[in-house]
Amino acid sequence: MKTTIIKIALSLSVVCAGCDTDLQPYTGKSNETALSTLSDIQIATYGNYAMLVAEPYTRHYLTLNEWPGDNVVQSGADGDQASLGASYQHIPTMYPTTDFWQQSYKLIYGTNLIIERIADGESPELDQLKGENLFLRALAHFNLVRLFGRPFTQGNGENPGVPVILTAQPPMEVARNSVKEVYEAVIQDLEKASNLMTVEKNANFASRETAWALLSRVYLYQNENDKAIAFANKVIESGKYELANRDTYIKSPTLVPESNPETIFNFRHTIADNKDKNAVGSLYYNDPATLSTGWGEYYTSQSLMDLLMKHPEDARLKFITVHYINGVLQYRGTSPQYFINKFNWQEGIANLSSPVYLRLAEMYLNRAEALAKTGDAKGALDDVNLIRKRAGLTGNALYSTGNMQGHATALEVVLEERRMELAYEGHRPGDLYRNNLPLVRAYPGMHGTDNFHFRVEPTDPRVVFYIPEREIIVNPSLKQNP
Known part of the structure; x- marks a missing residue:
């Protein structure tokens, strides 16, 4: 079958398991013709970035990665099936996982077309574009394996992951690679991308530093702590980014992300x-x-609110709008209305947002977690304190090895700080389960079987999502999660 590319690249015909095969070409051009010039390849690369912005990607990436945690509470019935993930009652036919899977493999297919087209060393401009597409392919595979494959630290990566697709002409049936194999492919893509990309880009595009930043995250999830530290250091020491000052940080949702000195990559x-x-x-x-x-x-959630309210001067409380009427806190069901405004008011538009995927604060916290795990408690706490100082905390609100304020270990301190700093950005469930920690919701909300006391062990089958049923039907080589 002759595949075709839409030059404006807002959708692609995809010949692989889990992707639509009946889309009609817009230009009728073959891939060879449509990708014949540098300008063509640049336009197609813009199209691949555009796939991240589509609702099936941005919205589902954030809800599927955040709602199963303990930072956000579902207040009542709604029409978004991602809520089945929040209550751990998800099903194989839910549209958020189906749409996210399909959009991810469309993105992978689009990147493969370009990666295959460009030989290394043709020109710095083509090397840059190849590197950007390698980064996007790595991002897509990594985000998929986080949702559909068990944490790497469970079974040392030997559990089933997702199919790794590295060609624009894959077989019609592809099996699931192991989690370890997915990580290996992601790391290989990111390392090559970092070597190919030499052009300075803002946070809307991939660059050498974005590849380093994602490598830091990937290695942290793989429990390769020395490497997580090394790549966090490369980003921090690049000098390209700085922690936003407190005022800029507070108003960051309202800014275009490339104007924020902390943003590494965003949608x-x-x-x-x-x-x-x-x-x-x-x-x-x-x-x-x-x-x-x-x-x-x-x-x-009430538990995150209580944590933040230990220090009412904490700037992170500014991302919460408490709903009062005549001074009375409002509820929906049993849940206080602590509205979250971290994804609102960009350029003055109520629901416009460019969600941040990588930022400098995470690099400090990646390094802090890895330092805590390798025995450098002081180094870990120093990084945590950098983040806390930016949030406006001082004095007794900071940590030292002699005063960890009731925490048993530096790692506990770091994970709590990650919870507060990276709240709503899609980190919390992964932080818990890759560290073999349970999810505990001892606060009101629609949690599933118990709306006041809810606990999920890290080994529970439902900490990962079902492979979408549609994919199992069209590709019998895929095996379902238990």
Whole structure:
């Protein structure tokens, strides 16, 4: 079958398991013709970035990676099937996982077309574009294996992961690679990408530093702590980024991300990309003055609110809008309405946001976690304190090896800080389960079988999602998660 590419690259015909095969070409050009010039390849690469901005990617990436944690609480019934993940009652036919899987492999296919087209060393410009597509392919595979494969630290990566697709002409049936094999492919892509990319780019595009940043995350998830430290150091020491000052940090959701000195990579949404009430920000926020801007049905959990309120001066409380009427805290069901505004008001538009995928604060916290695990408690606490100082905390709110404020280990301190700093950005369930920690919800909300006391062990089958049923049907080589 002759595959074709749409030059404006907002959708691609995909010949692989789990991808649509009946899309019609817009230009009728073969891949060889459509990707014949540098300009063609640049346009197609823009199209691959555009796939991240599509609702099936951005929204589902954030909800599927955040709602199964303990930072966000579902306040009541709603129409988003990602809530089945929040309650750990998800099913193989839910549309968020189906759509995310398909969009991810469309992105992988689009990157493969370009990667195969460019030989290394043809020109610095082509090397850069090849590197950017290698980064996007690595990102797509890694985000998939986090959702559908068990944490690497369980079984040392030998559990089933997702299919690794490294060609634009894969067989019609592909089996699941192991989690370890997926990680190996991701690391190989990122290392090569970092060597190929030499052009300075802002946070809307991949660069050498974005590859290093994602390598730091991947190695941390793999429990390769020395390497996680090394790549975090490369990003920090590059001098390209700096922690935003407190005021910039507080207003960061309202800024275009490339103007934030802390942002490494984001899913850049322009005004034309505004999803309005289908945006993730609409799920978290509804303007208290008008109650007309969003659904506002998922709130900050009481346990995270209590943690942040230990220090009312903490800047991270500014990402929460507490809903009062005449001074009275409002509830939906049993849940206080702690609206989350971290994905709102970019360029003054209520639900416009460019969610950040990588930022400098994470690099400090990646390094802190890895340092704690390798025995350098002081180094770990020093990195945590950098983040806390930026949040406006001083004095007794900072940690030392002689005063960890009731925490038994530096690692406990780091994981708590990651919870507060990276809240709502899709980290918390992974932080728990890769560290063999349970999810504990001892606060009101729609948690599943018990709406006041809910616990999920890291070995529970449902800490990963089912492979979408549609993919199993069209590709019998795929084996379902138990």
